[in-house]
Amino acid sequence: MKTVATSRIVGNPLIPYLFLIPACVVLATFVLYPALKAIYLSFTNFNMIRQAEFVGFANYLNVWRDPFFWAALKNTLLYMVVVVPVLVIAPIFLAALVNKHIPGITFIRAAIYLPVITSLVISGLIWKWVYEEQGILNYVLLASGLTTDPVAFLTDPANALFSVMAVTIWSGMGYYMVIYLAGLQSIPRHLYEVAEVEGVSAWQQMIHITIPLLRPSIVVVTVMSSIAAMKVFEEVYVMTQGGPMDSTKTLVYYLYESAFSEFEMGYASAIGVVLFLLTLVFSLINLRFLREKT
Amino acid sequence: MKKPNLQSVLPLLLRYLAILIVLLFTVGPFLWLLSTSLKSADENIFAYPPVLIPQSPTLDNFFRVIDSQPFFTYLSNSALVAALAVALNLLLASLAAYPLARIPFKGRSVLFIVLLSSMMIPFQLLMIPVYELAISLGLQNTYLGLVLPHACTAFGIFFMRQAFLSVPVAIEEAAIMDGVSRLRIWWFVMLPLVKPSLATLAVFSFIAVWGDFLWPLIIIDQPALFTLPLGVNRLASTFSLDWRLVAAGAVFSIVPILLFFTFTQRFFIEGAMKGAVKG
Helix, strand or coil, rough: CCHHHHHHHHHCCCCHHHHHEEEHHHHHHHHHHHHHHHHHHEEECCCCCCCEEEECCHHHHHHCHHHHHHHHHHHHHHHHHHHHHHHHHHHHHHHHHHHHCCCCCHHHHHHHHHHHHCCCHHHHHHHHCCCCCCCHHHHHHHHHHCCCCCCCCCCHHHHHHHHHHHHHHHHHHHHHHHHHHHHHHCCHHHHHHHHHHHHCCCHHHHHHHHHHHHHHHHHHHHHHHHHHHHHHHHHHHHHCCCHHHHHHHCCCHHHHHHHHHCCCCCHHHHHHHHHHHHHHHHHHHHHHHHHHHH | CCCCCCCHHHHHHHHHHHHHHHHHHCCHHHHHHHHHCCCCCCCCCCCCCCCCCCCCCCCHHHHHHHCCHHHHHHHHHHHHHHHHHHHHHHHHHHHHHHHHHHCCCHHHHHHCCCCCCHHCCCHHHHHHHHHHHHCCCCCCCCCHHHHHHHHHCHHHHHHHHHHHEEEEEEHHHHHHCCCCCCHHHHHHHHHHHHHHHHHHHHHHHHHHHHCCHHHHHHCCCCCHCCHHHHHHHHHHHHCCCCCHHHHHHHHHHHHHHHHHHHHHHHHHHHHHHHHHCCC
């Protein structure tokens, strides 16, 4: 059997390439070539109008000296430090909560997933409305006595970044919950049964059975949510435009601004390369994890 | 039959209570949006305390949105772009994935690594050269310009490769012995066997393209070619911001994807599970 299959393949050595050509052409055009071009542009002063001139490491030096870049990097890192732990931990509890066949569970899971399918622009606008000075959230906070004055969620530089983070968390939670739900299916039921017999509390079961055995899913969610947090853009674009006082200017937003408002494409490309290197670090962790598994 | 006592019901009640709090967070904002979109121009949307059920619900805001902007055009643009991108994605990914899964060829491992690393490149890095390229190819303000950068993803190729790997080799070998061509095997033998994976890839790429904002924002500036996210963004950035209209536009753009989700829900769950296995 095997020899028959192989002999036919040897007879038509071009066939696999024919299958691959369409996808490779598209990926080469829209991913590979642009990636190399971006690296090239980062060493030029390209601005869409004049011919690109080679400027060596000038853009990178400017990035290094640019206080706005450091502020944006700081905002992005702060974003990750807050958003990633929440997106890694909260969905575990969510998954445990809905991992039981109780009446209405399909609807409940779908309702938790709803923000995931909503485009980020819409999510950002919904929350901008919720965050209004005289909006519903401020009403809830005032009525419950949690605050005495309305909170300036998006207009106070001290609050804005955290308010935007909440939207990223809201949009991502359902997705990671489903990943954990998948992970939970692979934990043998009898472990819980034994724990039940031994009188181990639900909380202890969570700490000593569920979380350790979910480790592979936790690693995946950590990497995915880190990369997502690093690329945050839409929420910032519709809610704050990077303000107030640059307090929500993230790396990608700054990149977008440099490229498409300032038209400093060379400089923006240098920011893009830095962003790529940061992403690479997290992707390599991802790859290492994949190799461990297979 | 055991009579339900407090001790057996309490954990369930607590569970529902916790779920209710979670739903308040996840669905609450949608309800508030819907409520705002249904409030008439006479009703104060900043009333204190806020009113959840509109005093006299009206579809006025929706009509005003449709009158002021071609939202049905946005809708058909979004649908067309997403459908084209999904079709291309399925075709290109399943074509490329087949030899990667089943036919040994020179350079397979190199290609594999190149594909894998292309997954790590953030679109934000590519954005400027792709924009420049699209301009020089005359793709600005065209459907093709919106679709092409979404036409193929390395993720899709890996996803389909995984699916092909799970098809028993024996089925294929029988066809090869009968002298059936690889293309016919791919189409008549392999594709029907990976239909569930094709469906999952389809819903995932549909959602991704449907919700995309950054690329359309850059490549489209004519409202006739706007997709829904651009349209709603335009509503929100007009000079006289009226939250009733923004809410109506947002609801308008959520309803189609909500219907889509209702009918394809199981694929989302499956897809996220498969995606999780592969990272």
